[in-house]
Amino acid sequence: MAGNRLANSLPSGVSPYVNAYKNSLFEEVEKQKSSYKKCFIHRLxxxxxxxxxxxxDNKNAIAGHYEQFVSKIQKNSQxxxxxxxxxxxxxxxxxxxxxxTENLAVILKDLSDMEKGANPLLKDARVLVVSHCLLSRMFTSWAPQILTVTLSMQECAPHTEPEELLTQIYKLCTSIQEIKDNSLSKVAEQxxxxxxxxxxxxCPSSILRSPSEFLQTYRKPINILMDSEIMWPTQTRLYW
Structure with a gap:
């Protein structure tokens, strides 16, 4: 009789002996977590x-290297x-x-290995910034662009702060996105x-970290045992 009452109080199709509810709070939280697992974007x-x-030749070689490298990551990355x-x-x-973050580590590893090669395409690479957990992307795809703007070294500023350069890069990216035919306007050229x-x-300065230095910090464990945490005398085994 008790089993019949329990069966009548449950929704149809739910066994009184098995917890078959699928709309629990725990289940809803797990669904929300799984839907956001692949949404953590980081910018390097x-x-x-x-x-x-x-x-x-060098510029085309750099563009070709990264086109193949990015395409390879896109195919192999999950x-x-x-x-x-x-x-x-x-x-x-x-x-x-x-x-x-996994792809960023692979890209920095490739950049570090490239600089150590016999005839590297790039040198004096520096990590300007890494921004974590972005709410939205700045670009919808990846693309290289070879620029023909020449720089008169006499006009170079004697000092440049990383924050100023990053601001100018973001402004440049905004200008590029607004140009539909990929032609550079006067504002973009400036x-x-x-x-x-x-x-x-x-690049020649030591203000910013190189890719190899950044990877060493990135891979360094955070649970380092300090000297003050070591107990004396040391613990011995109770069982062998």
Whole structure:
């Protein structure tokens, strides 16, 4: 009789002996967590000098390398895709990438290995900023752009702060997005020159970290045992 009463009080199709409810609070929280698992986007901005003469061959080689590299990551990665923009100047590059932390680590590893090669395409690479857990992307796809704007080194500012360069890069990205035919307007050309000046000033300096230094910090464990945490005498085994 008790079993019949319990069966009558439950919705149809639900066994009185099995907890088959699917609309519990725990279940709803798990659904919300799973829906946001692949939505954590991080943005990396790094700069580097072009190694060797600033000719079209080097610029095309850099564009081709990153086109193949990004395409390979997109095919093999099971996380978020890559969006961003690669600005290839006559003598330097600015690379803005939006993707997961795993992909960012792979990109920095490739950049670090590239600099250690026999004939590297880039040198003096520096990580400008890494922004975590972005609410939205700045770009909808990834693309390289070879720039022909030349810089007169006599007009370079003697000092450039990383914050100023980052602001100019974001302004440049906004200008590029507003230009539908990829042609540079006067405003964008001025932004291009200011960004190039900042890159040439910051790459040789030690203000910013190199990709290898950043990866060492990134991979360093956070649960480091301090000397003050070591107990004396040391603990011995009770069982062998």
């Amino acid at each position: 901005v790094y700069i580097a000098e072009i190694n060797g003469p600033s000719g079209d 996380t978020e895709g890559i969006t961003g923009h690669l600005f290839i100047y006559p003598g330097c590059i600015v690379h803005l990438i939006e993707t997961s 932004s291009l020159l200011m960004v190039e000046e900042g890159v040439h000033n910051l």
